[in-house]
Amino acid sequence: xxxxxxxxxxxxxxxxxxxxxxxxxxxxxxxxxxxxxxxxxxxxxxxxxxxxxxxxxxxxxxxxxxxxxxxxxxxxxxxxxxxxxxxxxxxxxxxxxxxxxxxxxxxxxxxxxxxxxxxxxxxxxxxxxxxxxxxxxxxxxxxxxxxxxxxxxxxxxxxxxxxxxxxxxxxxxxxxxxxxxxxxxxxxxxxxxxxxxxxxxxxxxxxxxxxxxxxxxxxxxxxxxxxxxxxxxxxxxxxxxxxxxxxxxxxxxxxxxxxxxxxxxxxxxxxxxxxxxxxxxxxxxxxxxxxxxxxxxxxxxxxxxxxxxxxxxxxxxxxxxxxxxxxxxxxxxxxxxxxxxxxxxxxxxxxxxxxxxxxxxxxxxxxxxxxxxxxxxxxxxxxxxxxxxxxxxxxxxxxxxxxxxxxx
Numbered sequence: 001x002x003x004x005x006x007x008x009x010x011x012x013x014x015x016x017x018x019x020x021x022x023x024x025x026x027x028x029x030x031x032x033x034x035x036x037x038x039x040x041x042x043x044x045x046x047x048x049x050x051x052x053x054x055x056x057x058x059x060x061x062x063x064x065x066x067x068x069x070x071x072x073x074x075x076x077x078x079x080x081x082x083x084x085x086x087x088x089x090x091x092x093x094x095x096x097x098x099x100x101x102x103x104x105x106x107x108x109x110x111x112x113x114x115x116x117x118x119x120x121x122x123x124x125x126x127x128x129x130x131x132x133x134x135x136x137x138x139x140x141x142x143x144x145x146x147x148x149x150x151x152x153x154x155x156x157x158x159x160x161x162x163x164x165x166x167x168x169x170x171x172x173x174x175x176x177x178x179x180x181x182x183x184x185x186x187x188x189x190x191x192x193x194x195x196x197x198x199x200x201x202x203x204x205x206x207x208x209x210x211x212x213x214x215x216x217x218x219x220x221x222x223x224x225x226x227x228x229x230x231x232x233x234x235x236x237x238x239x240x241x242x243x244x245x246x247x248x249x250x251x252x253x254x255x256x257x258x259x260x261x262x263x264x265x266x267x268x269x270x271x272x273x274x275x276x277x278x279x280x281x282x283x284x285x286x287x288x289x290x291x292x293x294x295x296x297x298x299x300x301x302x303x304x305x306x307x308x309x310x311x312x313x314x315x316x317x318x319x320x321x322x323x324x325x326x327x328x329x330x331x332x333x334x335x336x337x338x339x340x341x342x343x344x345x346x347x348x349x350x351x352x353x354x355x356x357x358x359x360x361x362x363x364x365x366x367x368x369x370x371x372x373x374x375x376x377x378x379x380x381x382x383x384x385x386x387x388x389x390x391x392x393x394x395x396x397x398x399x400x401x402x403x404x405x406x407x408x
Contacts, residue, residue: 001151004392005385008144012136015088018080018174025180026056026170031079045151055180062150062164070162071406074191075395076355077142078172081134082377091130097121104131110380117374125385137373137383142194143168145371149395161399169355175316178358190330190365193356199387200338201370204331205321205349206357208286212276212293213312214240220269236308237272243296256281281319281349317353323360330365337397341390369394
């Protein structure tokens with residue numbers, strides 16, 4: 001059996017950054033390259049029904065080794081890494097962490113004062129970047145944990161389990177991971193995403209989420225004769241942004257507080273475009289946030305006496321708690337699995353989203369389990385080796401518990 005660390009490190013060599021501007025699925029071709037390489041690996045270790053769809057979804061089966069009619073459980077992770085930071089030429093380094101700051105490269109130090117969570121892993125081996133890219137633990141740690149668990153289940157007949165389905169999805173980081181997910185073809189009764197962070201995390205409540213594009217149009221006139229004529233789209237965009245609540249942004253919110261987050265801006269005098277994401281746990285507050293953006297546009301257009309601002313809003317996913325509350329035994333299985341390994345569960349709302357949020361609304365109840373990484377989406381991302389190993393062990397234990405307690 002392949003060492004899980006070696007497996008994860010081999011996966012970081014694939015640059016699978018997704019793209020918010022592409023109109024294809026997957027949004028970047030390397031995601032499918034990675035999917036095909038994984039498919040070859042899954043076949044080599046003995047998984048059945050291995051297939052990669054045209055859109056880059058990789059599915060496979062671990063056959064049951066019992067005759068009992070127990071639920072089919074699925075495990076899901078995503079292939080892509082965040083567009084927020086480069087995932088090309090990742091150079092991981094393994095450090096035995098003894099406390100204190102970590103020098104990622106001669107010019108960059110990760111300071112405990114800024115990242116006190118480092119101290120949780122004193123005395124452990126930690127995989128860091130070299131400070132020039134993200135690491136890709138989100139979610140290649142989840143992929144490695146699932147593949148290693150599948151290999152163990154195939155090779156250890158003493159662990160009794162029912163049929164297990166696996167899926168690795170593209171484009172989760174841009175909110176499109178479930179767009180082409182074939183729930184009926186996946187044929188699982190419930191599933192778990194391995195897309196959480198810190199060791200012990202178990203999540204069954206997520207943001208309601210939307211993406212917004214605000215387009216501001218101006219009128220360009222020579223600046224020497226612009227009096228009373230020019231409408232600068234960039235200034236209109238700035239005015240729009242200033243009318244949003246100043247303290248409802250990611251860096252000023254926590255726990256159950258929602259936010260507006262501007263992710264991209266570009267423009268000139270005639271046209272300026274701002275991209276936002278909108279997040280809130282409460283569905284009424286979520287709707288109010290969307291309405292506020294539309295109202296701001298209407299107010300500016302009224303003041304300027306024209307059609308200068310338009311807002312397009314696309315819902316991405318919803319709070320999955322409403323789908324999971326009727327089937328909380330699915331969460332109970334994961335809770336028992338985590339605790340049986342001597343790990344305390346960390347149960348809190350996800351200040352983000354997973355494929356599981358949308359899949360739960362598509363009829364596949366899918367809570368989220370930790371994959372072990374910290375500080376996703378940036379150069380300070382890291383992955384404690386023990387957390388990765390425990391994530392894989394949780395997959396095995398869930399499969400075992402479902403076979404013992406589940407019944408159709």
